Amino acid sequence: MANSTLYEDLIKGYDKQLDHSGVSGERLAKRLHALSEIGYTEPGGIKRPGLSDEEKQAKQLVRAWMEEAGLNVREDGAGNVFGSLPGQSDGPAIASGSHVDSVPNGGNFDGPLGVLSALEVVEAWKEAGFVPAKPYEVVIFSDEEGSRFNSGLTGSRAMTGDITEAEMKQLRDYDGLGLEQVLESYGSSIEAFRGSARNLSELELFAEVHIEQGKKLEQENQPVGIVSGIAGPAWMEVRFSGQAGHAGNTPMIGRTDSLVAAGEFVSRLPELPPAISETAVATVGKLDVSPNGINVIPEQVVLHVDARDIHKEPRDQLVERIRSLAEEVAEKHRVAVSLQQNTSILPVPITEELQQELAGILERQGIEPVRIPSGAGHDAMIVGRHVPVAMLFVRSKEGISHNPKEWSSLSDCVHGVHALKAFIESRMANA
Numbered sequence: 001m002a003n004s005t006l007y008e009d010l011i012k013g014y015d016k017q018l019d020h021s022g023v024s025g026e027r028l029a030k031r032l033h034a035l036s037e038i039g040y041t042e043p044g045g046i047k048r049p050g051l052s053d054e055e056k057q058a059k060q061l062v063r064a065w066m067e068e069a070g071l072n073v074r075e076d077g078a079g080n081v082f083g084s085l086p087g088q089s090d091g092p093a094i095a096s097g098s099h100v101d102s103v104p105n106g107g108n109f110d111g112p113l114g115v116l117s118a119l120e121v122v123e124a125w126k127e128a129g130f131v132p133a134k135p136y137e138v139v140i141f142s143d144e145e146g147s148r149f150n151s152g153l154t155g156s157r158a159m160t161g162d163i164t165e166a167e168m169k170q171l172r173d174y175d176g177l178g179l180e181q182v183l184e185s186y187g188s189s190i191e192a193f194r195g196s197a198r199n200l201s202e203l204e205l206f207a208e209v210h211i212e213q214g215k216k217l218e219q220e221n222q223p224v225g226i227v228s229g230i231a232g233p234a235w236m237e238v239r240f241s242g243q244a245g246h247a248g249n250t251p252m253i254g255r256t257d258s259l260v261a262a263g264e265f266v267s268r269l270p271e272l273p274p275a276i277s278e279t280a281v282a283t284v285g286k287l288d289v290s291p292n293g294i295n296v297i298p299e300q301v302v303l304h305v306d307a308r309d310i311h312k313e314p315r316d317q318l319v320e321r322i323r324s325l326a327e328e329v330a331e332k333h334r335v336a337v338s339l340q341q342n343t344s345i346l347p348v349p350i351t352e353e354l355q356q357e358l359a360g361i362l363e364r365q366g367i368e369p370v371r372i373p374s375g376a377g378h379d380a381m382i383v384g385r386h387v388p389v390a391m392l393f394v395r396s397k398e399g400i401s402h403n404p405k406e407w408s409s410l411s412d413c414v415h416g417v418h419a420l421k422a423f424i425e426s427r428m429a430n431a
């Protein structure tokens with residue numbers, strides 16, 4: 001069954017005064033609708049895993065639109081698609097885009113909005129007969145969400161050379177297939193994947209439009225906001241070990257209950273981030289209890305902590321505070337504890353210069369600049385390790401994301417396109 005209402009829902013209530021300077025809300029709505037029909041799920045969501053037939057079909061559709069807009073299109077061995085527009089002069093390109101894959105039963109805006117916003121800039125220039133001063137690229141990255149391999153940002157990491165040989169060998173998808181098998185099925189190869197690492201001196205700047213996935217813009221009643229930085233996650237495995245015993249025959253005094261220790265740790269964890277940074281967060285999202293019997297004192301609890309901040313120093317301070325809390329709680333409850341840090345990704349700050357430039361653009365559009373840290377990872381986070389990046393958030397209804405109820409109004413989306421277009425033109429004018 002196709003998604004028959006998305007276009008009508010988008011166009012309803014759209015402020016047509018936003019159709020100016022070559023930007024078309026109707027075109028954007030039709031394209032969002034067309035993508036929504038690829039991988040449609042009955043609850044109204046989308047299922048387009050990375051490097052799947054559905055993701056490939058979505059890329060092919062956008063490729064056709066890119067070619068119609070006059071872009072020179074190529075695809076690398078990781079499945080990343082690049083639509084290039086020559087500038088008045090040669091040199092590094094300014095690029096913009098996102099992804100078209102989704103989480104299982106995801107929404108219609110996370111990823112596609114960034115790709116189509118970048119393409120709408122080209123459509124607007126085409127209508128005006130405008131030739132940019134510098135080369136411009138529209139980018140579709142592969143497998144950003146990670147639902148295929150439980151390890152996302154595959155395409156952007158391949159392009160930047162940030163995925164190691166060891167990681168390539170370890171990747172297994174939900175069917176147990178390795179990366180090499182998945183690539184062959186997709187129409188590529190592991191050799192071509194390795195060859196997708198790009199000379200990043202070819203890029204001057206990368207800009208990404210994305211839905212907020214939070215409520216800040218809704219609270220501030222603003223359609224578009226400025227990302228102040230992209231948080232880098234540190235994932236820690238915390239293992240509390242006590243002694244199992246019969247729940248009825250073991251007195252309360254003298255027990256070494258690992259779950260009691262873990263419970264105190266989880267309940268006190270939220271106190272740590274605000275004491276370090278206003279942008280720091282920490283979450284326990286996974287917890288395993290052993291032996292997990294209703295009448296057995298838990299012998300071992302393994303839990304996983306996700307700690308993030310948009311700045312490295314406070315993020316690392318938070319990790320140390322988490323370590324100290326775990327040791328304190330373990331000593332109090334007479335259980336053993338071990339900690340292992342499994343992931344540590346550097347946060348990506350966005351320069352004050354680029355934030356100020358975006359703020360001026362939003363003010364000229366009558367939008368109050370709101371700065372928002374991004375707790376979620378994006379392709380811009382990977383690219384930003386090597387190239388300056390900027391991000392714009394578009395208001396999300398109730399902050400819902402990765403869900404069929406994910407929604408951003410067409411007016412808000414087009415505000416985002418205008419802001420992106422003005423920003424790119426501003427950067428084009430800079431020598």
